[in-house]
Amino acid sequence: MDNCNQTIRCTVDKCKYHQNTKNLCSLDAITIGTHEANPTEQKCTDCMSFEVR
Numbered sequence: 001m002d003n004c005n006q007t008i009r010c011t012v013d014k015c016k017y018h019q020n021t022k023n024l025c026s027l028d029a030i031t032i033g034t035h036e037a038n039p040t041e042q043k044c045t046d047c048m049s050f051e052v053r
């Protein structure tokens with residue numbers, strides 16, 4: 001995964017799209033969502049493009 005998107009930084013190393021050494025996402029675009037009915041803080045949001053490694 002050398003041609004990672006330089007603008008999506010991510011530290012979720014259990015995701016199969018994560019680039020370990022650079023902490024980048026290898027997808028061209030990602031979708032962010034929420035699991036909360038009324039999200040109020042950072043931890044309420046999720047990367048919906050996550051797939052387990």
Ligand code: SF4
Nearest residue numbers: 010015017018025047
């Ligand atoms: S898909 Fe989401 S969780 Fe996975 S590496 Fe990309 S930004 Fe991170």
